[in-house]
Amino acid sequence: MTTHLTHWGVFEADSDGTRLTSVRPWRGDPEPMPLIDNVASAQHHPTRIDQPYVRKGWLDRGPGGAGRGDEPFVPVSWETAFELLSEELNRVYREFGAESVYGGSYGWASAGRFHHAQGQLHRFLNCLGGYVRHVNSYSYGAASVLMPHVIADMSVIEGHATSKKVLAEHSELVVAFGGLSPKNSAVSPGGVSRHNTRTWIAAARDRGCRFVSISPLRDDIPAEAEATWVAPRPGSDAALMLALAQVLDADGLADNDFLDRYTVGYQRFARYVRGESDGVVKDPRWAAAITGVPAEVIRGLAHEMAAARTMVTVSWSMQRAEHGEQPLWLGVVLAAMLGQIGLPGGGFGHGYGSSSHVGEPSRGVSVPRFPQGGNGIDRFIPVARIADMLLNPGASFDYDGRRLTFPDIKLVYWCGGNPFHHHQDLARLRMAFTRPQTVVVHDGFWTATARHADIVLPATMSIERDDYGAGQNDRGFFPMKALTRPHGQSRDDYVIFTELAERVGVGKEFTEGRTSHEWLRHLYEEWQSQVSAELPEFDEFWDSERIELPVPDPDQVLLADFRADPNLHPLATPSGRIEIFSETIDGFGYADCPGHPVWIEPEEWLGGLLARQFPLQLIANQPRTKLHSQLDVGAHSRSAKIGGREPVRLYPGDASARGLCDGDIVRIFNSRGSCLAGLVCDDAVAPGVAQLSTGAWYDPDPVDPSFCRHGNPNVLTADRGASSLSQGCTGQLALVEIEAYRSVLPEPAIDRPPATVDEGNPKG
Numbered sequence: 001m002t003t004h005l006t007h008w009g010v011f012e013a014d015s016d017g018t019r020l021t022s023v024r025p026w027r028g029d030p031e032p033m034p035l036i037d038n039v040a041s042a043q044h045h046p047t048r049i050d051q052p053y054v055r056k057g058w059l060d061r062g063p064g065g066a067g068r069g070d071e072p073f074v075p076v077s078w079e080t081a082f083e084l085l086s087e088e089l090n091r092v093y094r095e096f097g098a099e100s101v102y103g104g105s106y107g108w109a110s111a112g113r114f115h116h117a118q119g120q121l122h123r124f125l126n127c128l129g130g131y132v133r134h135v136n137s138y139s140y141g142a143a144s145v146l147m148p149h150v151i152a153d154m155s156v157i158e159g160h161a162t163s164k165k166v167l168a169e170h171s172e173l174v175v176a177f178g179g180l181s182p183k184n185s186a187v188s189p190g191g192v193s194r195h196n197t198r199t200w201i202a203a204a205r206d207r208g209c210r211f212v213s214i215s216p217l218r219d220d221i222p223a224e225a226e227a228t229w230v231a232p233r234p235g236s237d238a239a240l241m242l243a244l245a246q247v248l249d250a251d252g253l254a255d256n257d258f259l260d261r262y263t264v265g266y267q268r269f270a271r272y273v274r275g276e277s278d279g280v281v282k283d284p285r286w287a288a289a290i291t292g293v294p295a296e297v298i299r300g301l302a303h304e305m306a307a308a309r310t311m312v313t314v315s316w317s318m319q320r321a322e323h324g325e326q327p328l329w330l331g332v333v334l335a336a337m338l339g340q341i342g343l344p345g346g347g348f349g350h351g352y353g354s355s356s357h358v359g360e361p362s363r364g365v366s367v368p369r370f371p372q373g374g375n376g377i378d379r380f381i382p383v384a385r386i387a388d389m390l391l392n393p394g395a396s397f398d399y400d401g402r403r404l405t406f407p408d409i410k411l412v413y414w415c416g417g418n419p420f421h422h423h424q425d426l427a428r429l430r431m432a433f434t435r436p437q438t439v440v441v442h443d444g445f446w447t448a449t450a451r452h453a454d455i456v457l458p459a460t461m462s463i464e465r466d467d468y469g470a471g472q473n474d475r476g477f478f479p480m481k482a483l484t485r486p487h488g489q490s491r492d493d494y495v496i497f498t499e500l501a502e503r504v505g506v507g508k509e510f511t512e513g514r515t516s517h518e519w520l521r522h523l524y525e526e527w528q529s530q531v532s533a534e535l536p537e538f539d540e541f542w543d544s545e546r547i548e549l550p551v552p553d554p555d556q557v558l559l560a561d562f563r564a565d566p567n568l569h570p571l572a573t574p575s576g577r578i579e580i581f582s583e584t585i586d587g588f589g590y591a592d593c594p595g596h597p598v599w600i601e602p603e604e605w606l607g608g609l610l611a612r613q614f615p616l617q618l619i620a621n622q623p624r625t626k627l628h629s630q631l632d633v634g635a636h637s638r639s640a641k642i643g644g645r646e647p648v649r650l651y652p653g654d655a656s657a658r659g660l661c662d663g664d665i666v667r668i669f670n671s672r673g674s675c676l677a678g679l680v681c682d683d684a685v686a687p688g689v690a691q692l693s694t695g696a697w698y699d700p701d702p703v704d705p706s707f708c709r710h711g712n713p714n715v716l717t718a719d720r721g722a723s724s725l726s727q728g729c730t731g732q733l734a735l736v737e738i739e740a741y742r743s744v745l746p747e748p749a750i751d752r753p754p755a756t757v758d759e760g761n762p763k764g
Helices: 032-043 056-061 077-095 116-129 143-152 154-159 164-170 196-206 237-250 256-262 268-272 282-291 297-307 325-338 383-391 426-432 493-503 507-511 516-531 537-542 560-564 582-587 637-638 654-657
Strands: 003-004 007-013 020-025 053-055 071-077 100-101 133-135 173-177 210-214 229-230 308-316 346-349 380-382 397-400 400-404 411-415 438-445 455-458 467-469 476-480 615-619 645-649 665-669 674-681 689-692 733-740 757-758 759-762
Touching: 003 032, 003 173, 003 476, 020 032, 056 071, 077 411, 077 438, 077 455, 077 493, 100 325, 116 411, 116 493, 133 173, 143 154, 143 325, 164 196, 164 689, 173 297, 173 411, 196 210, 229 467, 237 268, 237 282, 237 297, 256 325, 268 325, 297 308, 297 325, 308 325, 325 346, 325 537, 380 383, 383 426, 400 516, 411 455, 467 516, 467 674, 476 537, 493 507, 493 516, 507 637, 516 537, 654 674
Parallel strands: 071 757, 100 411, 133 380, 173 210, 173 308, 210 229, 308 346, 411 438, 438 455, 615 689, 645 674
Antiparallel strands: 003 007, 007 020, 053 071, 053 455, 397 400, 467 476, 615 733, 645 689, 665 674, 665 733, 757 759
């Protein structure tokens, strides 16, 4: 029996050397997650990539995007794959330079720190001279840009969030905009050893803490919270928050002493809330017409917030929308008006319930990491603008006060991620993927990204290689010994890049003369010498189950030092204070993100004209049966599907009005695309809302790629930035309609490999 770390928990496994014969939750996890059941069942699934492949059209005609995503693949030897790829890398870098290569690799990849696919790829490309990189994330792209202007960098807000232990002991009221999702808090970047979301919430509730969940989904918070559910129209939360601020201001409930000492710009914001700047008072009656939340509920909540030790928390999902900066900024403003930032159990949080690590106290030490070297060029895009970049080389775009241009990408190299999961308007992304001359993908599975590549190299799963890992803010540092031999001809990314590096003349720079196991030892020993001599030697660590890393302050409170002395511990904002009005952002002149938070009507919401044509608000949130799209072919993920399609939840009244019943296969559609899904009628979903999680592998119809036969909601979501400030992802919300699917059901193709051609003989 051996333990193994994943993003969704630690498991114990037995193996016969080829496959895992038994997988169980780690005995040290108080709230284990069933997602571990995907691992063993997916390892030898037919969609595992068994050897290198090259798209036939690329092999026959040379570099070029025509036919990409439609043509069969040719199985080739590793020798042939290395020869073709090394020649192509040399050609592109020689003819077009490093600024023509996009090192994509956005995604969580595996939990291991050395075999982290992004780090492996980026080190390799840096040895060649560099690459165009991405900045920020799909999860909180708007927050990454906004928050440093307003209060603090996301590394501070995430890593030093008030601990869940402190919330359990001190909070009297938790107002959760976007809920505290139990499924999202099951996962954490790099791994999670001990899940505790239900535990801390139950402890807080038992002590008398009240929870208010503001979300279109009643079950966006654990049942232990016994939460009051408030369901505004999706996309209207900024209006609700402005009305809360108006009540605090008008009824004398704002903490003016705190505002004067710790913030700048409140009076400018207050003029807007009072209606002095635009003639519209942002009171509860005004907000009720926009949000659908009764005015008396809004007023009562504001008074309750002022009377209690209140934590205002905003989920990552709230800013994954058009104008997503506004509710996030307003969460900070509300917490500042209450005057509790820096106090135990009060203040502001961003991401509780979005990831397990938020609210875990910061570790005293980091963990070893494979060095990536220096990038020789400084060209980048916000990560959610990849389709714009590929479709519009040379075009200009706004970003955080700068005017930038998209590079002309000739080669895309992707490892350990699936943009056909993360990105929006997938038919447009599919078109964008035809523009580069060459697309290279390392993956363990035939995901949509692998199916839209030219050269596909089979990579190992984490259970098939030696590594070690620790999640963000997680105390457990685990050795991760290989549990089985690799599937088929799969190889570690490091082994692949080592061979490529030798062939293109940078072998010494990439490997520094070390094997992967020698790197594991070297990085550990280097880390040990820097951190503490009390840590065990590498061999002792490698033979152990784990080591526990120190946590200096289990009772950490976000910005406690700033509250104690804002002059001695200023924020990293331009003023050193919380910026309710930002001179910097105001100076950018962005109409879609002015100098203080405002209500801006989104293009797609139930209060707009487009809702007459598409009267349901799609919520494209994260799935409960997998992490993003990882291991979608696993047994636990497949157990939730209906007729092989992803489930969509709909309010029973909305279903009956359309003549739909539980278990029906339905077509969800708008002007961008359509998909099939299996219907679940559920009164935990607010009326007018359809909830279809992301993560179903994109399965485009051969004739119409805007039609996904499997249930990927990103054929429906819009590929637009949150604002000119952040260019963040807006994939959370879209307007749709739903109808019964009356045609002959198409057979999904995601459960089998793509077509191949071997020596002229087609294979299905």
